[in-house]
Amino acid sequence: xxxxxxxxxxxxxxxxxxxxxxxxxxxxxxxxxxxxxxxxxxxxxxxxxxxxxxxxxxxxxxxxxxxxxxxxxxxxxxxxxxxxxxxxxxxxxxxxxxxxxxxxxxxxxxxxxxxxxxxxxxxxxxxxxxxxxxxxxxxxxxxxxxxxxxxxxxxxxxxxxxxxxxxxxxxxxxxxxxxxxxxxxxxxxxxxxxxxxxxxxxxxxxxxxxx
Amino acid sequence: xxxxxxxxxxxxxxxxxxxxxxxxxxxxxxxxxxxxxxxxxxxxxxxxxxxxxxxxxxxxxxxxxxxxxxxxxxxxxxxxxxxxxxxxxxxxxxxxxxxxxxxxxxxxxxxxxxxxxxxxxxxxxxxxxxxxxxxxxxxxxxxxxxxxxxxxxxxxxxxxxxxxxxxxxxxxxxxxxxxxxxxxxxxxxxxxxxxxxxxxxxxxxxxxxxx
DNA sequence: GGGGCAATACCACAAAAGGGGTATTTTTAA
DNA sequence: TTAAAAATACCCCTTTTGTGGTATTGCCCC
Numbered sequence: 365x366x367x368x369x370x371x372x373x374x375x376x377x378x379x380x381x382x383x384x385x386x387x388x389x390x391x392x393x394x395x396x397x398x399x400x401x402x403x404x405x406x407x408x409x410x411x412x413x414x415x416x417x418x419x420x421x422x423x424x425x426x427x428x429x430x431x432x433x434x435x436x437x438x439x440x441x442x443x444x445x446x447x448x449x450x451x452x453x454x455x456x457x458x459x460x461x462x463x464x465x466x467x468x469x470x471x472x473x474x475x476x477x478x479x480x481x482x483x484x485x486x487x488x489x490x491x492x493x494x495x496x497x498x499x500x501x502x503x504x505x506x507x508x509x510x511x512x513x514x515x516x517x518x519x520x521x522x523x524x525x526x527x528x529x530x531x532x533x534x535x536x537x538x539x540x541x542x543x544x545x546x547x548x549x550x551x552x553x554x555x556x557x558x559x560x561x562x563x564x565x566x567x568x569x570x571x572x573x574x575x
Numbered sequence: 576x577x578x579x580x581x582x583x584x585x586x587x588x589x590x591x592x593x594x595x596x597x598x599x600x601x602x603x604x605x606x607x608x609x610x611x612x613x614x615x616x617x618x619x620x621x622x623x624x625x626x627x628x629x630x631x632x633x634x635x636x637x638x639x640x641x642x643x644x645x646x647x648x649x650x651x652x653x654x655x656x657x658x659x660x661x662x663x664x665x666x667x668x669x670x671x672x673x674x675x676x677x678x679x680x681x682x683x684x685x686x687x688x689x690x691x692x693x694x695x696x697x698x699x700x701x702x703x704x705x706x707x708x709x710x711x712x713x714x715x716x717x718x719x720x721x722x723x724x725x726x727x728x729x730x731x732x733x734x735x736x737x738x739x740x741x742x743x744x745x746x747x748x749x750x751x752x753x754x755x756x757x758x759x760x761x762x763x764x765x766x767x768x769x770x771x772x773x774x775x776x777x778x779x780x781x782x783x784x785x786x
Numbered sequence: 787g788g789g790g791c792a793a794t795a796c797c798a799c800a801a802a803a804g805g806g807g808t809a810t811t812t813t814t815a816a
Numbered sequence: 817t818t819a820a821a822a823a824t825a826c827c828c829c830t831t832t833t834g835t836g837g838t839a840t841t842g843c844c845c846c
Contacts, residue, residue, distance in 0.1 A: 379593075379684045380684070380686060380687055380688070381593070381596075381597065381600075381661075381684050381686060381688065381691060382590075382592070382593045382596060382684060384596070384600055384687075384688045385592075385593060385595070385596020385597045385598075385599060385600045386592065386596045387596075388596060388599035388600045388603060389592075389595055389596050389599045392599060450592075473590045473591070473592045473593060474589055474590045474591045474592065474614070475591060475592060476591055476595075477591070477592065477595045480592060517821085517822060517823080518822090519822075519823065519824095520822095527775055528775060528779065529775070530771070530772075530773045530775040530776040530779070531775075532773070532801085532802065532803090533802075533803075534801095534802085542823090542824070542825090543824075543825055543826080544825095545824085545825050545826055545827085546823075546824050546825055546826095548803080548804085548805095548825095549823085549824075549825075549826095550823085550824095551803080551804080552804075552805070552806090553822095555804080555805090560741070561741075561804070561805090562741045562743070562774075562803090562804090562832095563773075563774045563775055563778075563803075564738060564739060564740070564741040564742075564774055564778055565741040567774075567775055567778040567779065568739065568741070568778065728791090728792060728793080729792090730792075730793065730794095731792095743831090743832065743833090744832075744833075745831095745832085753793090753794075753795090754794075754795055754796080755795095756794085756795050756796055756797085757793075757794050757795055757796095759795095759833080759834085759835095760793085760794080760795075760796095761793085761794095762833080762834080763834075763835070763836090766834080766835090772834070772835090773802090773833085773834085774803095774833075
C-alpha cells in the first residue's frame with residue numbers, strides 16, 4: 365500500500381441516526397473518512413460541490429425524491445464521482461434500475477459492515493459493486509415456488525406501482541394510454557401470479573417488495 | 576459522577592448497518608456499552624436472558640413482528656429492564672401505544688445523536704423519554720388539520736387492521752359479529768377522516784403508521 | 787338532563803374490482 | 817424462423833366498494 369490520504373466519503377440519508385452511525389463506523393477505518401453528511405436531497409448538490417467527496421453513499425428514499433435520480437444527476441454533474449445506493453429494498457428490479465442509471469454500487473441496509481466496506485473499496489478502485497441479500501426475508505416467507513410465481517412482467521410491475529398510488533384501473537388506463545380492459549387483464553394476471561384476490565393483498569405484497 | 580461501570584445496552588434491529596452504526600456511535604460514549612446486537616425477533620428473548628442488558632433499543636419493524644409487543648413482553652419477563660422503541664414512524668398514535676404498553680421511550684430514527692443519547696440517559700436514570708419530530712415529514716405532508724382528522728376511534732383502527740389483512744367488509748362483519756352495513760359505515764367514516772377514497776390509499780396510510 | 791361522541795344499523799344507487807372467457811399483435815428467444 | 821411470452825383488447829356477469837342519506841342506542845361529562 366502506498367501512503368495515500370484517506371478517501372473522502374459523503375453520506376446522504378435522511379435518517380440521522382443511521383447517517384451518524386454510518387459515519388462512526390466508517391471513520392473507524394483508517395483508509396476512509398466521512399467528509400460530510402447530508403439529510404435532504406435539496407442539500408445534496410451544494411454539499412458535493414463544496415466538499416468534493418470521492419464517493420457518495422446515497423439512500424433511495426429522501427422524502428419522496430428518488431435516490432436513483434439524484435445519484436445519476438450527481439454523476440453527470442461531477443465527473444469522477446462514485447455513487448453507491450444504500451437501500452433496505454432487496455429488489456432485483458431496483459438494482460437493475462440503479463445499474464442502468466450508471467450508479468457504481470447497490471447495497472442493502474441489512475448488509476454486514478464487512479460487505480459495506482468491501483463494496484466501498486471495490487468502487488473506489490474503479491469497480492462496480494451490486495449486492496442483494498440472497499436469503500432475503502421475502503423469499504423465506506413465501507416458500508419454494510415463490511420465485512416462479514414472482515415472474516412478473518415489466519408492465520405488471522408498472523401497473524402494480526400505479527395501483528399502489530391509489531389509481532383506479534381507469535386512471536391507469538388513461539395514464540398509460542391503454543384500454544381499461546387491458547388494465548383489467550393485467551390485474552387478473554397479477555392476481556393469478558401472486559395467488560391473491562384483493563387490492564389489499566397486492567399493496568401489502570408490493571410494499572414488502574419495496575415497491 | 577461516581578466511577579460506575581458503563582451501562583449495558585442491547586440493540587434489536589434487523590437492519591444490520593443501522594445496528595452496527597448505532598453500536599459504533601454508542602460505544603464511543605464512555606458511559607455506554609453495547610453488550611449485544613440482535614437481528615431478529617426470535618433471538619431477542621434468548622439474547623436478553625444471556626446478556627442481561629440494562630436497556631434495549633428496539634425497532635418497531637422486525638419482519639412482521641410488532642416491536643411494541645416484543646418490548647412489553649421483554650419488560651414483563653425481565654424486571655428492571657428498560658426498553659426504548661426506535662422507529663422511523665413519526666406517529667403520535669404509535670407513540671401512545673408504546674407508552675400504554677409500558678415502554679420507557681420512543682425515538683425517531685431521524686433524531687439527532689444528541690437526542691438519542693439524552694433519551695438513553697434519561698431512561699437509564701429511571702425517567703421516560705418520548706419524542707416525536709415536530710417538523711416531521713408526515714405532518715408536513717398532510718397539513719395543519721391532519722391531527723384532527725387522524726382522531727380515529729378504536730373500532731376504526733380495528734377495522735383498518737382487518738382491511739389491511741385483505742378481509743372484505745363481509746368477512747370483517749362476520750369476525751366482529753356485526754352487520755355488514757355497520758362496517759360500511761365505519762369505512763365511510765375512516766375515508767372521511769383520512770381524506771382518502773380507496774383501499775389502496777388506506778393500506779398505504781396504515782403501513783406508514785406502522786399498522 | 788342534555789349535548790356530544792362512539793357504535794350500531796338500514797336503504798339505495800353508482801362505481802370499481804374480480805373472475806370467466808377469447809383473440810390479436812408484437813416482441814423475444816430458442 | 818417459428819414457437820413462446822408479453823402486451824393489447826373485448827365480452828359478460830358477480831361481488832365488493834364507495835357515497836349519499838337517516839336513525840337508534842348507550843356512554844361520558846359538564
